[in-house]
Amino acid sequence: MSLALARKWRPKTFSELVGQDHVVNALTNAISQGRMHHAWLFTGTRGVGKTTLARIIAKALNCNALNGADPCGRCDSCLLIDQSRFVDVIELDAASNTQVDNMRELLETAAYKPTVGEYKIFIIDEVHMLSRSAFNAMLKTLEEPPEHVKFILATTDPQKVPVTVLSRCLQFNLKPIPVPIIKAQMAKILDDEKIEFDSQGIELLSRYARGSLRDGLSLLDQSIAQGDGQVQEESVKSMLGIVDDSLVRGLLEASLEQDGNLLVQMIDDIERMGASFSYVLDEMATLIQRLSLFALTTEGLDEDLIEGYQALVNQTDEEHLQLLYQIATVGKRDLPLAPNEKVGFTMVMLRMMAFLPAVESGGELVKKKSEGHQEPITKAKSIKTSSPKEDKKANVPGVIHTNEDWKKFVSERVATGMAKMLAENAEFRSFNEGVLSLSLDNEHKHLLEDRYKNKLQELIREHLSIQCRLEINAGVASDTLLADQVVESKNRLDQTTKDLEDDPFVKSLKSDLGGILVSESIRPSE
Ligand SMILES: [Zn+2]
Numbered sequence: 001m002s003l004a005l006a007r008k009w010r011p012k013t014f015s016e017l018v019g020q021d022h023v024v025n026a027l028t029n030a031i032s033q034g035r036m037h038h039a040w041l042f043t044g045t046r047g048v049g050k051t052t053l054a055r056i057i058a059k060a061l062n063c064n065a066l067n068g069a070d071p072c073g074r075c076d077s078c079l080l081i082d083q084s085r086f087v088d089v090i091e092l093d094a095a096s097n098t099q100v101d102n103m104r105e106l107l108e109t110a111a112y113k114p115t116v117g118e119y120k121i122f123i124i125d126e127v128h129m130l131s132r133s134a135f136n137a138m139l140k141t142l143e144e145p146p147e148h149v150k151f152i153l154a155t156t157d158p159q160k161v162p163v164t165v166l167s168r169c170l171q172f173n174l175k176p177i178p179v180p181i182i183k184a185q186m187a188k189i190l191d192d193e194k195i196e197f198d199s200q201g202i203e204l205l206s207r208y209a210r211g212s213l214r215d216g217l218s219l220l221d222q223s224i225a226q227g228d229g230q231v232q233e234e235s236v237k238s239m240l241g242i243v244d245d246s247l248v249r250g251l252l253e254a255s256l257e258q259d260g261n262l263l264v265q266m267i268d269d270i271e272r273m274g275a276s277f278s279y280v281l282d283e284m285a286t287l288i289q290r291l292s293l294f295a296l297t298t299e300g301l302d303e304d305l306i307e308g309y310q311a312l313v314n315q316t317d318e319e320h321l322q323l324l325y326q327i328a329t330v331g332k333r334d335l336p337l338a339p340n341e342k343v344g345f346t347m348v349m350l351r352m353m354a355f356l357p358a359v360e361s362g363g364e365l366v367k368k369k370s371e372g373h374q375e376p377i378t379k380a381k382s383i384k385t386s387s388p389k390e391d392k393k394a395n396v397p398g399v400i401h402t403n404e405d406w407k408k409f410v411s412e413r414v415a416t417g418m419a420k421m422l423a424e425n426a427e428f429r430s431f432n433e434g435v436l437s438l439s440l441d442n443e444h445k446h447l448l449e450d451r452y453k454n455k456l457q458e459l460i461r462e463h464l465s466i467q468c469r470l471e472i473n474a475g476v477a478s479d480t481l482l483a484d485q486v487v488e489s490k491n492r493l494d495q496t497t498k499d500l501e502d503d504p505f506v507k508s509l510k511s512d513l514g515g516i517l518v519s520e521s522i523r524p525s526e
Contacts, residue, residue, distance in 0.1 A: 006217035009189055011052055012082060013070040014060075018185050019177035019213065020049055026172070027053070028069035031060050037170040039142060039151040041127070043158040044174030047212025050154035051091075053174070054123045055081060057152055058089045062117040077117060088117040094134075095126035103130065107137035110149045119150050127153040128160035135162060142168045176211020179203075185213060186220055190231065195224060197231035204236050241276035248283045249308055252324075255352040256315040261486075263353070267346055277345035278335055285328040292321045320357035327351045330505065347503065354506050400436060400464065403428040407481045413463050419455040422447040424485075427477035436460060437471045445474040 011017040014024050023042075030036060040057070042050040059071035059081045071078050080086035090106055107122070114120040122138075124130070130138070141149055142165065153169060155161055183206040190197045205223060209216030219240075220231065227235035236242075247266065254262040270280060294301075294309045295318065301309070316324070331348030338344025396412045397405045406428035414423045425447060426438040440448060457470035 031069040038145040039169040041169035047214030048174045054152040088114040094129040103134040110141040182206040200233040201236040277341040281332040424482040441477040
């Protein structure tokens with residue numbers, strides 16, 4: 001596909017234009033009855049069809065073989081207008097700097113008769129950005145319009161168009177195009193282009209288009225490119241940085257259960273997925289709002305969702321939800337101020353963790369927190385010096401003679417999949433006479449499958465450039481890469497918990513708590 005879909009599928013006739021029936025009906029009636037106003041103004045957000053409509057009108061006014069109100073698309077006028085080469089149709093983009101200088105002069109040519117067509121037509125996009133002198137030149141013509149001149153104006157910001165101009169135009173408001181219409185158009189285009197797609201994939205794209213078919217089609221272009229010539233939900237999700245609902249629920253649950261380790265792990269996962277933290281925060285706020293509503297009605301929710309929501313609602317109460325909502329929305333607002341999105345997001349989640357509802361189970365929750373935190377953190381501190389992070393940049397040795405060699409090899413050379421899981425949970429034992437021997441904790445012996453082992457062996461051979469054999473025995477393995485990573489993430493949690501204590505937002509919430517909340521149902525968790 002050499003041509004972008006939005007350009008290739010730009011409607012060329014009224015009947016091809018979707019989602020603006022009310023405007024199209026009014027225009028086609030006027031054209032077929034020969035009642036042509038001398039100036040139209042199309043308003044509406046970007047990508048809803050304003051300039052597309054302008055071009056179709058320009059063709060309809062100059063076409064030699066109208067088909068009802070639709071231009072034929074084959075006569076010289078139609079073809080030349082489609083290629084922007086028709087001398088009597090003058091297209092200006094007031095938002096473009098390159099045309100600023102000659103706009104006034106171009107508008108002054110309105111006085112002259114058209115060269116080849118019946119009408120001289122000015123199409124001016126983003127007309128609110130015209131210079132004062134250009135507006136004046138246009139007004140002169142608008143006040144006493146010659147028969148041969150038509151103005152078709154478009155703007156995303158009609159408030160900024162001078163009243164003197166507005167009052168002389170017939171105004172049409174183009175609406176954002178509804179999701180089902182965008183979706184149907186995408187399906188039609190994909191069918192025609194013989195591109196495979198699934199319904200959920202284009203549903204997501206249609207929602208993200210936010211009422212603009214043009215934006216929707218360029219998203220579609222992207223997703224075809226990234227989905228290897230197909231449009232499937234999974235690849236669309238990863239392109240848009242969408243995470244599953246269940247992940248957002250999991251985050252909230254982890255914070256309600258004061259499980260900081262899980263929280264840090266999940267945040268790492270989101271980062272690895274390449275998802276947008278800002279989007280996740282939006283979803284979080286939406287989830288909290290739904291939970292608040294959940295108390296009032298469960299209508300429209302399916303069984304699984306009701307169960308999941310109930311479990312969350314049991315751990316909180318209405319006022320606590322209000323507070324969490326506030327933390328999520330303020331966090332979203334402040335996200336651009338954070339050093340990076342991940343740091344900002346982690347802070348928001350920790351703020352949520354800092355407050356507990358004082359419901360009956362509250363005492364238990366607080367206890368859970370202190371148990372969960374202190375023990376592993378002190379342990380973590382003592383091992384901190386051997387954190388793998390510091391070694392990470394070091395070169396991977398060309399031999400595997402020690403457990404440290406092994407861990408470096410795994411962290412740098414074993415990238416993905418179950419082979420990685422296996423390797424991360426294994427500890428080095430020995431390397432003798434071409435046999436690399438590892439030990440795997442009994443807890444993880446389900447990973448001991450030939451295909452994972454063979455994959456790992458392949459990677460080791462590649463790295464060492466010798467035909468060694470890999471031997472893995474289930475037993476005890478405690479000094480593994482995974483264990484290091486757990487320690488590392490606990491260290492990070494420790495640090496962020498400290499940061500949280502100094503967080504001005506949490507401080508102010510704590511001090512204002514009495515003011516914000518009517519009752520004392522919520523209290524800081526420390
Ligand atoms: Zn024609």
